Amino acid sequence: MKVISNNKKAFFDYFVSDLVEAGIVLEGCEVKSVRAGGVSLTDSFVQIKNGEMFLKNAYIKPYEKTTSFKPDERRTRKLLLSKSEIQKFERLTKEKGFTIIATKIYFNKSGRVKVEIGLAKGKKLYDKRTAMKEKSIKREIERDTAD
Secondary structure: OEEEOOOOHHHHHHEEEEEEEEEOOOOHHHEEEEEOOEEEOOOOOEEEEOOEEEEEEEEEEOOOOOOOOOOOOOEEEEEEOOOHHHHHHHHHHHOOOOEEEEEEEEEEEOOOOOOEEEEEOOOOOHHHHHHHHHHHHHHHHHHHHHO
16 A cells, blocks of 8 residues: 555544545546645545535646646545445434545555545544644653664
8 A cells, every 4th residue: 555645634633533445536647646646635525415425625736747638636526435335424424513534545555546534523622732742742752762
Protein backbone atom coordinates (compact mmCIF):
# COMPACT_ATOMS: atom_id res chain seq x y z
CA MET A 1 0.00 0.00 0.00
CA LYS A 2 1.48 3.32 -1.10
CA VAL A 3 -0.03 6.26 0.79
CA ILE A 4 -0.36 9.38 -1.36
CA SER A 5 -1.99 11.84 1.04
CA ASN A 6 -3.04 11.83 4.70
CA ASN A 7 -5.64 14.13 6.22
CA LYS A 8 -3.86 14.92 9.50
CA LYS A 9 -6.25 17.76 10.24
CA ALA A 10 -9.13 15.27 10.36
CA PHE A 11 -7.68 13.42 13.34
CA PHE A 12 -6.98 16.70 15.12
CA ASP A 13 -10.45 18.20 14.58
CA TYR A 14 -12.57 15.02 14.87
CA PHE A 15 -12.91 11.74 16.72
CA VAL A 16 -12.68 9.31 13.78
CA SER A 17 -14.14 5.79 13.89
CA ASP A 18 -15.36 3.07 11.50
CA LEU A 19 -12.68 3.43 8.83
CA VAL A 20 -13.66 1.89 5.48
CA GLU A 21 -11.81 1.53 2.16
CA ALA A 22 -13.70 2.91 -0.84
CA GLY A 23 -12.93 3.06 -4.54
CA ILE A 24 -13.06 6.40 -6.33
CA VAL A 25 -14.12 7.29 -9.86
CA LEU A 26 -11.43 9.39 -11.56
CA GLU A 27 -11.35 10.86 -15.05
CA GLY A 28 -8.63 11.06 -17.66
CA CYS A 29 -5.29 12.15 -16.32
CA GLU A 30 -6.35 12.40 -12.66
CA VAL A 31 -4.77 9.02 -11.89
CA LYS A 32 -1.41 10.25 -13.18
CA SER A 33 -1.77 13.37 -11.07
CA VAL A 34 -2.57 11.27 -7.99
CA ARG A 35 0.45 9.07 -8.75
CA ALA A 36 2.60 12.22 -8.87
CA GLY A 37 1.29 13.22 -5.43
CA GLY A 38 -0.83 16.23 -6.40
CA VAL A 39 -3.64 15.50 -3.91
CA SER A 40 -4.95 17.32 -0.85
CA LEU A 41 -7.76 16.01 1.34
CA THR A 42 -7.94 18.95 3.74
CA ASP A 43 -11.48 20.36 3.99
CA SER A 44 -12.87 17.41 2.02
CA PHE A 45 -15.97 15.57 3.14
CA VAL A 46 -18.33 12.85 1.93
CA GLN A 47 -21.98 13.41 1.10
CA ILE A 48 -24.68 10.79 0.54
CA LYS A 49 -27.21 11.55 -2.17
CA ASN A 50 -29.77 9.15 -3.72
CA GLY A 51 -28.07 6.08 -2.22
CA GLU A 52 -24.62 7.02 -3.57
CA MET A 53 -21.58 8.54 -1.86
CA PHE A 54 -19.66 11.49 -3.25
CA LEU A 55 -16.33 12.97 -2.20
CA LYS A 56 -16.57 16.76 -2.22
CA ASN A 57 -13.94 19.47 -2.09
CA ALA A 58 -10.94 17.14 -2.49
CA TYR A 59 -8.17 18.79 -4.51
CA ILE A 60 -6.47 16.86 -7.31
CA LYS A 61 -3.96 19.00 -9.16
CA PRO A 62 -4.32 19.02 -12.97
CA TYR A 63 -1.68 16.93 -14.68
CA GLU A 64 0.86 19.25 -16.35
CA LYS A 65 1.68 17.10 -19.37
CA THR A 66 -1.85 16.82 -20.71
CA THR A 67 -3.13 19.25 -23.31
CA SER A 68 -6.70 18.38 -24.18
CA PHE A 69 -8.89 17.49 -21.19
CA LYS A 70 -8.37 18.99 -17.73
CA PRO A 71 -11.17 18.29 -15.24
CA ASP A 72 -11.98 20.72 -12.44
CA GLU A 73 -9.58 20.35 -9.48
CA ARG A 74 -12.29 20.37 -6.79
CA ARG A 75 -15.08 18.59 -8.64
CA THR A 76 -17.37 16.08 -6.92
CA ARG A 77 -16.12 12.51 -7.29
CA LYS A 78 -18.20 9.36 -6.83
CA LEU A 79 -17.10 6.80 -4.23
CA LEU A 80 -17.60 3.09 -4.81
CA LEU A 81 -19.02 1.21 -1.82
CA SER A 82 -21.50 -1.59 -1.30
CA LYS A 83 -25.12 -0.66 -0.77
CA SER A 84 -25.16 -2.02 2.79
CA GLU A 85 -22.13 0.09 3.79
CA ILE A 86 -23.71 3.22 2.30
CA GLN A 87 -26.95 2.56 4.19
CA LYS A 88 -25.03 2.04 7.43
CA PHE A 89 -23.19 5.34 7.01
CA GLU A 90 -26.41 7.13 6.06
CA ARG A 91 -28.22 5.80 9.12
CA LEU A 92 -25.43 6.85 11.50
CA THR A 93 -25.10 10.35 10.04
CA LYS A 94 -28.84 10.98 10.33
CA GLU A 95 -29.34 9.55 13.82
CA LYS A 96 -26.26 10.40 15.82
CA GLY A 97 -24.94 13.55 14.18
CA PHE A 98 -21.77 12.09 12.66
CA THR A 99 -20.15 13.39 9.49
CA ILE A 100 -18.16 11.37 6.98
CA ILE A 101 -14.65 12.51 6.08
CA ALA A 102 -11.79 11.21 3.95
CA THR A 103 -8.71 10.35 6.01
CA LYS A 104 -6.24 9.12 3.39
CA ILE A 105 -5.86 8.34 -0.29
CA TYR A 106 -3.56 5.57 -1.47
CA PHE A 107 -2.80 2.89 -4.05
CA ASN A 108 -3.61 -0.65 -2.94
CA LYS A 109 -1.57 -3.72 -3.91
CA SER A 110 -3.35 -4.12 -7.25
CA GLY A 111 -2.54 -0.51 -8.21
CA ARG A 112 -6.00 0.98 -7.81
CA VAL A 113 -6.64 4.33 -6.15
CA LYS A 114 -8.52 3.91 -2.87
CA VAL A 115 -9.86 6.42 -0.35
CA GLU A 116 -10.15 5.65 3.34
CA ILE A 117 -13.26 7.25 4.82
CA GLY A 118 -14.52 7.28 8.38
CA LEU A 119 -17.27 8.49 10.64
CA ALA A 120 -16.26 11.63 12.47
CA LYS A 121 -17.63 13.49 15.45
CA GLY A 122 -16.33 17.00 16.10
CA LYS A 123 -13.95 17.64 18.98
CA LYS A 124 -14.48 20.44 21.44
CA LEU A 125 -11.72 22.95 22.15
CA TYR A 126 -10.73 21.25 25.41
CA ASP A 127 -10.39 17.91 23.58
CA LYS A 128 -8.00 19.52 21.12
CA ARG A 129 -5.97 21.01 23.97
CA THR A 130 -5.58 17.65 25.69
CA ALA A 131 -4.55 16.06 22.39
CA MET A 132 -1.90 18.75 21.89
CA LYS A 133 -0.69 18.28 25.48
CA GLU A 134 -0.39 14.50 25.06
CA LYS A 135 1.45 14.96 21.79
CA SER A 136 3.99 17.36 23.32
CA ILE A 137 4.55 15.06 26.32
CA LYS A 138 5.12 12.09 24.01
CA ARG A 139 7.56 14.16 21.93
CA GLU A 140 9.53 15.18 25.06
CA ILE A 141 9.74 11.56 26.25
CA GLU A 142 11.03 10.45 22.84
CA ARG A 143 13.56 13.29 22.85
CA ASP A 144 14.81 12.33 26.32
CA THR A 145 15.17 8.64 25.45
CA ALA A 146 17.05 9.49 22.23
CA ASP A 147 19.74 11.40 24.15
